[in-house]
């Protein structure tokens with residue numbers, strides 16, 4: 353069986369060049385600044401046509417047809433040279449434009465001569481063709497022909513092209529920088545090599561030193577692949593960069609979100625802290641004054657003036673306390689409820705993420721149990737998140753001192769009639785005897801506690817039309833249930 357290796361190879365080559373040309377044409381059309389991609393597609397398309405013409409030549413046994421096809425092949429050859437000059441000029445950016453223009457101009461003149469005097473630039477006359485075996489395939493090639501002098505114009509153009517490429521590469525190399533040098537070497541080196549290869553091959557074929565059909569596609573393929581490889585590297589690099597930038601943007605947005613939330617959470621806990629601190633001063637003063645007054649009351653007549661002063665102080669302190677409460681109330685009111693629809697799974701996952709670092713350190717972990725298909729909540733995302741954080745931190749506090757395997761906290765969400773129940777359950781020390789007291793302001797059993805978290809959390813829940821309750825958990829600990837209405 354006679355497998356047409358050459359036919360297959362040249363067809364694949366033409367197809368490959370066409371495909372690469374299309375890809376880079378699209379890249380160029382999407383972004384006109386990508387000039388190198390545009391020039392590359394010109395080189396690739398030209399090569400594709402040259403390969404097809406070469407294949408046709410190999411199968412042409414008529415001398416007239418042969419001469420005609422050869423003549424037409426100078427059109428894609430000209431475009432190839434133009435594409436190479438354009439590519440080097442835009443991609444390396446260091447070319448001496450005059451050299452490039454001269455190479456293109458000479459090529460254009462040779463193209464004119466090619467069409468002006470038949471049959472073509474290369475031959476004055478084709479005397480005979482012969483069939484030869486090329487890679488096991490029978491192909492046609494020029495046997496005898498009269499060469500022309502005018503072909504020297506094209507050869508001069510090739511020489512200028514070579515000088516242009518070498519000059520541009522050397523300049524780029526001299527400019528320095530690892531990237532520039534790599535580029536100069538890869539593009540300049542391979543282009544120089546393949547241009548020389550093409551010129552030599554042309555000479556050998558035309559002088560019929562070697563008996564071969566036209567196979568200029570081979571060195572041109574080398575040129576195209578060298579250019580394409582560099583461009584693809586750039587494109588992959590660019591898309592990776594774009595991906596990195598996008599990821600960084602997303603990350604930044606997420607951090608910003610989180611920061612807003614945390615800072616608002618901090619604000620609330622700071623308010624609690626400031627509240628406790630400020631209110632403590634007048635309350636302590638009132639207490640001290642009241643105790644002093646109590647002593648003086650044994651002889652009220654004798655100490656009447658003093659007692660009057662003390663009562664005045666108490667009234668003043670009471671007013672100061674009232675003022676503190678009023679101010680804090682005003683600040684809290686500024687935290688208006690901003691209602692939006694909230695997806696429950698995201699809400700819980702986010703709450704878990706926000707405490708993770710702290711919990712990891714304490715050996716506490718959170719298990720999520722979200723019933724499928726829960727409706728969205730309707731409420732203030734930040735405030736609800738604060739309630740969850742407070743419940744989680746309380747649960748972690750209550751788990752302190754437990755054996756490590758019991759420090760798990762369950763964060764569960766389930767549906768009830770048009771409400772969603774979010775439960776935080778721990779295996780900690782359990783509820784105090786009078787559990788309702790936990791929700792009173794200033795009730796705390798912790799040394800550094802303010803006792804405001806649960807009071808504020810319940811206020812938030814009720815402001816949403818829901819509630820917050822505590823009960824004993826299945827694992828000895830406590831379970832806090834936050835009920836929030838769903839979006840309708």
Ligand code: ADP
Nearest residue numbers: 746750782790796797801802803804805806830
């Ligand atoms: P703080 O955490 O500052 O003490 P809170 O209002 O959040 O203020 O809590 C009040 C009190 O309720 C806590 O000091 C603690 O005694 C009790 N408590 C809260 N959560 C739990 C829990 N999960 N298990 C046992 N006790 C709890």
